[in-house]
Amino acid sequence: MRNRITAPTAVLLMAIGTLAGCEQRPPLSSDLVAVRVPTDPGLRDPDSPVWRGVPEVRIDLLAQNVTPPTALEPATEELRVQAAHDGHVLAIRLEWEDPTEDVATTSDRFGDQVAVQFPAAHGGGPLPSPMMGHDGAPVRVMQWRAVLQHELDHGAPTIHDLYPNAVVDLYPDRLLGGEVASPYGGGRLVGNPVSRPRLLSPVITQVAEGWGTLTDAPDQPAGGRGVWRDGRWRVVITLPFDPHGRGEAGLQPGLETQLAFAVWDGGVQEVGSRKAWAPWAPLRIEP
Amino acid sequence: MPKVENWQLGRAMDYPYEESRPRRQLAMIMDTNKCIACQTCTVACKTTWTPGRGQEMMLWNNVESKPYGFFPLGWDVKILEKLGVQDLSGPVYEGRTLFDAAPPGELVLGYLPEDLDYAHPNVGEDDSLGSMTQGAFLTLPHMQWMFYLPRICNHCTYPACLAACPRQSVFKRPEDGIVLIDQERCRGYRECVRGCPYKKSYFNPITHISEKCIGCYPAVEQGRQTQCTITCIGKIRLQGYLAPPAHARDDNPLDYLVHVARVALPLYPQFGLEPNVYYIPPIHVPPPYLRQMFGHGVEKAMETYRGAQDDQRLLGALLLFGATPYILHHFRVQGDWAVGYDEDRREVVRVPLREPVYLRGAYDARAGTHRTNIT
Numbered sequence: 001m002r003n004r005i006t007a008p009t010a011v012l013l014m015a016i017g018t019l020a021g022c023e024q025r026p027p028l029s030s031d032l033v034a035v036r037v038p039t040d041p042g043l044r045d046p047d048s049p050v051w052r053g054v055p056e057v058r059i060d061l062l063a064q065n066v067t068p069p070t071a072l073e074p075a076t077e078e079l080r081v082q083a084a085h086d087g088h089v090l091a092i093r094l095e096w097e098d099p100t101e102d103v104a105t106t107s108d109r110f111g112d113q114v115a116v117q118f119p120a121a122h123g124g125g126p127l128p129s130p131m132m133g134h135d136g137a138p139v140r141v142m143q144w145r146a147v148l149q150h151e152l153d154h155g156a157p158t159i160h161d162l163y164p165n166a167v168v169d170l171y172p173d174r175l176l177g178g179e180v181a182s183p184y185g186g187g188r189l190v191g192n193p194v195s196r197p198r199l200l201s202p203v204i205t206q207v208a209e210g211w212g213t214l215t216d217a218p219d220q221p222a223g224g225r226g227v228w229r230d231g232r233w234r235v236v237i238t239l240p241f242d243p244h245g246r247g248e249a250g251l252q253p254g255l256e257t258q259l260a261f262a263v264w265d266g267g268v269q270e271v272g273s274r275k276a277w278a279p280w281a282p283l284r285i286e287p
Numbered sequence: 288m289p290k291v292e293n294w295q296l297g298r299a300m301d302y303p304y305e306e307s308r309p310r311r312q313l314a315m316i317m318d319t320n321k322c323i324a325c326q327t328c329t330v331a332c333k334t335t336w337t338p339g340r341g342q343e344m345m346l347w348n349n350v351e352s353k354p355y356g357f358f359p360l361g362w363d364v365k366i367l368e369k370l371g372v373q374d375l376s377g378p379v380y381e382g383r384t385l386f387d388a389a390p391p392g393e394l395v396l397g398y399l400p401e402d403l404d405y406a407h408p409n410v411g412e413d414d415s416l417g418s419m420t421q422g423a424f425l426t427l428p429h430m431q432w433m434f435y436l437p438r439i440c441n442h443c444t445y446p447a448c449l450a451a452c453p454r455q456s457v458f459k460r461p462e463d464g465i466v467l468i469d470q471e472r473c474r475g476y477r478e479c480v481r482g483c484p485y486k487k488s489y490f491n492p493i494t495h496i497s498e499k500c501i502g503c504y505p506a507v508e509q510g511r512q513t514q515c516t517i518t519c520i521g522k523i524r525l526q527g528y529l530a531p532p533a534h535a536r537d538d539n540p541l542d543y544l545v546h547v548a549r550v551a552l553p554l555y556p557q558f559g560l561e562p563n564v565y566y567i568p569p570i571h572v573p574p575p576y577l578r579q580m581f582g583h584g585v586e587k588a589m590e591t592y593r594g595a596q597d598d599q600r601l602l603g604a605l606l607l608f609g610a611t612p613y614i615l616h617h618f619r620v621q622g623d624w625a626v627g628y629d630e631d632r633r634e635v636v637r638v639p640l641r642e643p644v645y646l647r648g649a650y651d652a653r654a655g656t657h658r659t660n661i662t
């Protein structure tokens with residue numbers, strides 16, 4: 001059963017909320033619906049006022065305790081999800097509590113992350129396992145990484161940003177030509193999306209057919225933006241619709257599909273399979 | 288959980304993957320009696336492979352002092368403590384491996400070092416076990432001792448890094464057993480850094496993924512020994528290929544030293560990884576310490592090594608260390624010479640068993656001058 005909260009009701013609820021002095025939350029819903037809104041650049045911004053009227057679903061997160069290495073007591077318990085679209089782009093806004101903003105990596109520090117997962121055959125075929133899909137039933141995973149967001153906003157760190165007193169004699173690329181120095185590029189040389197120097201999006205689009213098989217998708221349609229403030233992350237992940245085969249395949253207004261989630265708190269060394277997650281929740285995209 | 292044969296443990300053991308030995312296995316022997324910690328190997332490796340951005344703190348090859356040196360800090364004592372005291376007294380290992388001891392929800396018993404643990408590669412350097420007392424004199428074994436332990440990735444037969452990676456970004460090459468981290472597939476989870484007990488997998492904070500010793504595979508593919516081996520001033524290293532005991536060839540210098548003469552022993556075999564870097568133990572160090580590090584064969588290895596001057600074959604094999612940059616597949620002692628051969632049995636190097644002696648008189652007739660002793 002769906003709770004359709006009308007606009008006047010939403011305004012009344014928000015007014016009551018404001019008068020009561022509590023945090024202004026969007027209207028609560030038990031069903032995840034991507035509401036249609038007029039085209040608005042704010043869709044890509046988690047802080048935009050366009051999100052205030054979009055109904056929010058609260059998702060309880062589970063421990064990943066099925067495949068090792070596990071996270072038996074993950075740090076994040078609840079994820080708040082909103083979805084909206086303007087006929088061109090689907091935007092999913094995710095909000096969760098995280099006491100620390102983890103945006104840099106050294107050998108013992110991990111970045112915060114969130115991911116949404118769709119069946120690869122949106123709305124068609126047997127539903128893949130919510131745990132990263134299964135053999136013959138792939139999923140698409142859009143993973144936002146705080147580290148990539150930070151590098152997009154502030155530029156990639158140098159070793160002196162991480163270790164102010166580091167002493168370095170000479171890097172090969174200062175002395176040798178690009179071709180010869182390239183072996184020292186490691187992940188950057190081979191275009192690993194986690195390492196890539198020319199950053200286009202803080203969200204990596206991937207495919208999987210069972211845990212352990214996560215691989216970069218040949219196409220990278222997903223965009224996004226994340227902001228941390230006052231102990232909460234607010235992240236929007238955007239996906240263009242696919243009218244002519246250039247966006248996310250199969251995604252279109254009117255579609256009914258499923259969405260699963262995962263959250264990583266880098267501050268407690270969550271990464272990979274050490275995560276909090278939620279299985280399939282129905283998503284209806286308004287026509 | 289599949290069962291695999293680990294000849295170093297003398298038994299089968301659990302491992303997450305089926306047994307699949309490479310066609311041949313890259314291996315190395317280090318003679319700790321000769322290492323002077325000049326760090327030429329460390330510099331050679333660093334200038335060859337890790338001068339890049341994010342690699343600044345990586346030492347794919349490092350030389351640490353024992354008993355008080357470690358890189359990263361306390362790497363061996365920490366994992367030994369986690370594993371607990373185990374019985375290493377006999378040829379069949381009765382204790383637990385790191386796979387046996389994996390906690391619930393983990394693949395390997397391990398830990399992630401703190402970042403600062405990498406900040407002190409020279410900690411404990413040259414520190415002896417304790418101070419010498421007034422009037423003391425050294426006997427064998429030394430009562431106060433230290434030695435140098437040069438280390439690289441052991442390119443284990445059953446790598447913990449490979450077992451720990453949940454997305455199979457670590458692989459072992461079937462042609463030579465070299466273990467590599469796929470730079471395209473790695474996502475920087477650092478399960479390999481956690482899992483490797485020798486801590487030879489390193490995280491690159493600039494590329495956000497992990498890297499490790501690559502066994503100088505471009506050189507090895509062309510029949511050359513690794514950079515750390517060929518640059519070693521003390522000629523303490525020999526790198527080649529090692530077969531499992533059943534296929535050992537007596538004329539392969541590595542097979543001979545490890546399986547026949549048994550002077551070269553694996554590093555912490557009790558972890559269960561079947562590491563492929565072997566050590567000739569330091570003869571001046573008390574056996575109980577060495578037994579924990581190299582297993583139960585230490586006393587025999589030390590005794591055999593000390594008898595090398597009377598064993599032409601052993602002497603010949605040892606003298607081929609550092610004699611040539613090429614990988615030796617065969618060797619033999621021919622009269623007063625140790626001879627090394629490549630894969631096609633072509634002679635590659637010839638080393639005299641006795642250093643030739645030249646007598647120089649006080650007057651050099653050819654130059655018409657006296658030779659002056661300037662030492």
